[in-house]
Amino acid sequence: MSELLTAAQMRAIEQAAIESGDVTGLELMERAGQGVVEAIFEEWPEFDCVSQDAGGQPPDLRHISGQMKRAVVLCGPGNNGGDGFVVARLLHERGWQVEVFFYGDAEKLPPDARVNYERWSALREVMSWGDLHIRDAYEDDEECQILVIDALFGTGLTRMMPTDTSEMWSGFMPSAMAHYSQVRGADKFVAIDFPSGVCSDSGKDFGALPTHLTVTFHSAKPGHYLVSDGGNYGGVTACNKVVVKDIGLGHADLGDRTSREALVALTGEKRIGRVVASLVESPSAYLEKWSEEHKFSHGHAVILSGGPGKTGAARLAARGALRIGAGLVTLGVPPAAQQEVACQITALMLQRVGDAQAFEKALEDQRLNALCLGPGMGFERARELVPVALRSRRATVLDADALSAFSEDPETLFERLHEQVVLTPHGGEFARLFPDIAAQLHAPPTKGPAYSKVDATRAAAARAGCTVLFKGADTVIASAEGTCAVHAAVYDRAAPWLATAGSGDVLAGFITGLLARGFAPKMAAESAAWLHVECARAFGPGLIAEDLPEILPKILHKLDG
Numbered sequence: 001m002s003e004l005l006t007a008a009q010m011r012a013i014e015q016a017a018i019e020s021g022d023v024t025g026l027e028l029m030e031r032a033g034q035g036v037v038e039a040i041f042e043e044w045p046e047f048d049c050v051s052q053d054a055g056g057q058p059p060d061l062r063h064i065s066g067q068m069k070r071a072v073v074l075c076g077p078g079n080n081g082g083d084g085f086v087v088a089r090l091l092h093e094r095g096w097q098v099e100v101f102f103y104g105d106a107e108k109l110p111p112d113a114r115v116n117y118e119r120w121s122a123l124r125e126v127m128s129w130g131d132l133h134i135r136d137a138y139e140d141d142e143e144c145q146i147l148v149i150d151a152l153f154g155t156g157l158t159r160m161m162p163t164d165t166s167e168m169w170s171g172f173m174p175s176a177m178a179h180y181s182q183v184r185g186a187d188k189f190v191a192i193d194f195p196s197g198v199c200s201d202s203g204k205d206f207g208a209l210p211t212h213l214t215v216t217f218h219s220a221k222p223g224h225y226l227v228s229d230g231g232n233y234g235g236v237t238a239c240n241k242v243v244v245k246d247i248g249l250g251h252a253d254l255g256d257r258t259s260r261e262a263l264v265a266l267t268g269e270k271r272i273g274r275v276v277a278s279l280v281e282s283p284s285a286y287l288e289k290w291s292e293e294h295k296f297s298h299g300h301a302v303i304l305s306g307g308p309g310k311t312g313a314a315r316l317a318a319r320g321a322l323r324i325g326a327g328l329v330t331l332g333v334p335p336a337a338q339q340e341v342a343c344q345i346t347a348l349m350l351q352r353v354g355d356a357q358a359f360e361k362a363l364e365d366q367r368l369n370a371l372c373l374g375p376g377m378g379f380e381r382a383r384e385l386v387p388v389a390l391r392s393r394r395a396t397v398l399d400a401d402a403l404s405a406f407s408e409d410p411e412t413l414f415e416r417l418h419e420q421v422v423l424t425p426h427g428g429e430f431a432r433l434f435p436d437i438a439a440q441l442h443a444p445p446t447k448g449p450a451y452s453k454v455d456a457t458r459a460a461a462a463r464a465g466c467t468v469l470f471k472g473a474d475t476v477i478a479s480a481e482g483t484c485a486v487h488a489a490v491y492d493r494a495a496p497w498l499a500t501a502g503s504g505d506v507l508a509g510f511i512t513g514l515l516a517r518g519f520a521p522k523m524a525a526e527s528a529a530w531l532h533v534e535c536a537r538a539f540g541p542g543l544i545a546e547d548l549p550e551i552l553p554k555i556l557h558k559l560d561g
């Protein structure tokens with residue numbers, strides 16, 4: 001589990017650390033620059049001739065001469081630019097040939113960035129942004145690899161990128177300039193904190209300058225994990241790879257009274273809190289705990305199916321609930337579908353649930369402790385049975401048709417929801433239930449920090465009064481109280497083959513199974529989302545939804561091992 005900090009929270013932590021007297025802003029900036037240089041050499045050891053010599057490995061002669069080690073650092077008008085000046089100086093000290101181009105007004109630089117601007121000026125010229133237009137940084141040595149450092153804007157991005165920066169970048173980016181790509185496709189791009197143009201809180205694209213490597217500090221930010229749906233690049237696409245470098249702010253500082261107060265003060269209104277990137281690193285801890293306490297009672301889940309020819313989705317969900325450990329799983333089927341379902345199931349139980357009355361009768365059995373409605377259910381059946389499920393106040397997952405059935409009048413759903421419910425909308429379902437929130441989320445961003453999927457999911461959960469799991473490669477899970485987790489299947493956890501028919505039904509089943517096992521709704525949603533992606537990663541390409549429940553035992557076994 002790791003924290004994601006918004007720009008405001010990061011500034012508050014930095015400020016508190018400086019006010020405590022433990023560190024100065026200048027020291028933090030120096031550590032940030034050192035972190036970037038370290039990350040570059042870790043990513044591309046061939047750039048670090050010194051350490052290769054020290055390790056006894058023969059250095060790559062293409063890079064050993066000062067001529068060959070060249071960097072172009074693009075510095076912006078704030079502290080991100082300040083970090084850039086530090087990186088330039090550190091590379092220069094290691095024998096690199098470094099050129100710095102500055103976008104901004106030196107007189108207006110913040111104090112620490114100004115100090116580093118001066119330090120660089122004492123070593124070499126600071127070139128103005130305009131010089132970048134007339135100068136081809138490559139022209140004198142076509143064979144040479146150039147490291148381009150993007151230190152234009154970081155967490156302080158407030159508006160769309162100036163067009164001259166994008167134009168300039170396209171001159172550098174191999175992908176944008178085919179002939180550059182052919183001649184020297186191996187140029188490397190590094191972004192400090194964020195690829196400039198990515199909004200740190202939302203991951204939205206303000207005219208992003210994509211990169212190979214993004215080096216951020218202390219903690220990742222939501223924008224590193226959220227997938228933008230507008231523009232060419234979102235956070236994840238533009239960042240490409242994110243490395244977090246420690247700059248000595250430490251966990252002790254986060255636990256510090258002053259820091260906590262500063263965080264609360266800055267985040268009170270939006271209830272920003274701390275967002276966890278990956279909810280549960282080892283769900284086995286929870287599973288074990290539960291099984292110790294409730295050895296003989298693993299819960300009884302009920303999953304309602306649709307009519308004939310529409311029962312597959314519910315059967316997938318039921319299989320998921322069973323595999324994740326619900327003691328018993330019953331499929332509640334309309335009488336007309338009974339035969340179809342009976343031929344297809346083995347470990348699952350079957351019960352006729354034709355209408356509201358039959359469902360009410362079934363729910364008289366108090367051992368039924370978790371419900372799932374929606375997959376393949378049909379709107380009419382959903383409109384009839386969802387109110388019955390919600391009246392019973394049981395832990396309940398509402399997915400698919402159980403959400404869309406209320407798109408005409410979401411309020412009739414919201415007024416019945418309670419804190420034991422989990423809604424699992426994908427983008428379309430979310431927009432049908434929360435059209436105003438979705439509109440705000442999808443509006444082209446104009447001002448940073450922009451409204452994010454985290455903001456939207458929190459707003460939806462607060463309105464619905466229950467847990468909302470907003471699906472996507474960047475799944476966001478929020479409780480009605482505003483606690484929130486981002487579960488992103490991106491970078492080395494990407495599993496694009498999970499976008500297959502029926503995979504959402506299995507996720508609904510996983511959540512239901514964990515609810516039956518006694519998990520609290522948000523924890524059930526978080527753990528299920530994590531396991532769902534783990535199953536997809538373990539199976540790999542070629543996955544179909546049926547494979548997900550079947551591979552789950554292997555994952556759980558590995559976690560226990």
Ligand SMILES: NC(=O)C1=CN([C@@H]2O[C@H](COP(=O)(O)OP(=O)(O)OC[C@H]3O[C@@H](n4cnc5c(N)ncnc54)[C@H](OP(=O)(O)O)[C@@H]3O)[C@@H](O)[C@H]2O)[C@@H](O)CC1
Pocket residue numbers: 010011013014015028029032076077078079080081082083110152153154155156157158159160161162192193194217247
């Ligand atoms: N917090 C920490 O703990 C640490 C932070 N550190 C570093 O500081 C960075 C944050 O620095 P920062 O706050 O100065 O913001 P930054 O991103 O440099 O930009 C602000 C400037 O850009 C301008 N500007 C904005 N958008 C614009 C646009 N579209 N087009 C044109 N101009 C635009 C904006 O102008 P304004 O909006 O004020 O008019 C202002 O002048 C952070 O990312 C990290 O690298 C590290 O040193 C380690 C410790």
Ligand SMILES: [K+]
Pocket residue numbers: 080150151152153154191192193194195196
């Ligand atoms: K940057």
